Amino acid sequence: MSRLKTAVILVAGLALAACSDARWDDASSGSGGAGQITPGSAGDPTSPAYFREAIGDRVLFLVDQSSISPTAQTILAGQARWLNANPDYVVTIEGHADEQGTREYNLALGARRANSAREYLISQGVAADRIQVVSFGKERPIEICSEESCYSQNRRAVTVLAGGAVVG
Template identity: 55%
Template sequence: MRLLTTAILLTAALALAACNNPRSGTSDTDSWGSAGNGIGSTALGDPNDPNSIAYFNQTVGDRVHFTVDQSGLSPEGMATLRQQAVWLNQNPHFAILIEGHADERGTREYNVALGARRANSVQEYLVQQGIGASRIRTVSYGKERPVEACAAQRCWDLNRRAVTVVSR
């Protein structure tokens, strides 16, 4: 009984983690809403399995953050990306989509371009770390998909990010 409760909690935690990243997908549904993009959904797996997507998202770290209007990587961001590169080199059958995001304190079009610039700086860094460019695609969501929406610095800091979404 106790084991079952733990399992339920773990599942709930995974679901919550997935909520931060609606496009990584926990179900069989293709959240892209289109068959033409070649990206399907993938089971997250056991977070204790170092080759699972859940492990990548939670332990390796799937995201880096940026300062206002900037796309340069922080030392912490580079450390995270180096760990991502190690994982990706150990799991060569996974492809990645890098999502660039912006906070809400800018206009819509500029933020799409800024998110593209952020995704690109992550891509360039991962390529430098030996990840094949053919495994990487980038997309920008601008300010359209905040992690958390609030009119405060805390949310803006969370939302200026690039998220590495792993899929098979």
Template identity: 45%
Template sequence: MAKLRTALIIATMAVAVAGCQKKRPETLPPGPGPVDPGPGPGPDTSGEDAPGTPGHFKRNVISDTVLFALDQYDIDAEARRILDSQSQWLTQFPNTRITIEGHADERGTREYNLALGDRRANAAKNYLAARGVSPTRITTISYGKERPIALGSDEASWAQNRRAVTIVLN
């Protein structure tokens, strides 16, 4: 009985191993040959970004960042100037989608700053929508105090961190 069991185990293992072997195809594909790069465009040496790209956006608007006062999310005169330049650019590229990130400084609770960042991002979104940019092209996200741009614990650093940043997705 033990010999029969051992023989069955060996036979099962042989079938399993034989089933796992890779079969060689009847015909092999051709080997690698010389690569012809063709007359296509070469590398971009102009240093300029293509129209509609994130780099083109940053070069052609006043700023991608709107700053806010302490505990505020209202759009002041400087923010309007920046967002007007963004809306003009976005009007030229109607298929471009953006995300507006809302940020806060390190003061306050995590929950408070997430809510404040959300209000800042939505204030910028609503302003752009009022200027003719379709709201369906704009998503918002709040990072609260989680992603500071300036790491100091002073008014100059806090002022830089109270912001809404427009990010081009295409």
């Protein structure tokens, strides 16, 4: 176990080997896993995986709408709390549309959706300069059927993390 910790720290590029064990122990006790939780996994609340899976990295929209639903508010509030607790990360919010609509209108609609999510994160205290937006219109569906069950999953704004501390 001790060897493993050392390896992780070396990979992370920390030069202060002498005191690294103490720092690592502090961090892992803070994550509340009592040694059971693999750092970087979805069980680690500081991890991007936790952000994606436990909090939820995406919010969904109604047809041709960009307003934030109550469900989406809950998810975005969780994202904001995480981002406020993990200030090393920046995000790109990707706005998407379903295939019902022309290509260029959907680009504009995706931009609206991404911006709605951005505004909500800002309202929850996330610094504006940590959030950029991009629209993919209808170019990147995740579900491919031509029915509402797929469309509803494709009308989305996805918060993609970048930067942050290197977690082994």
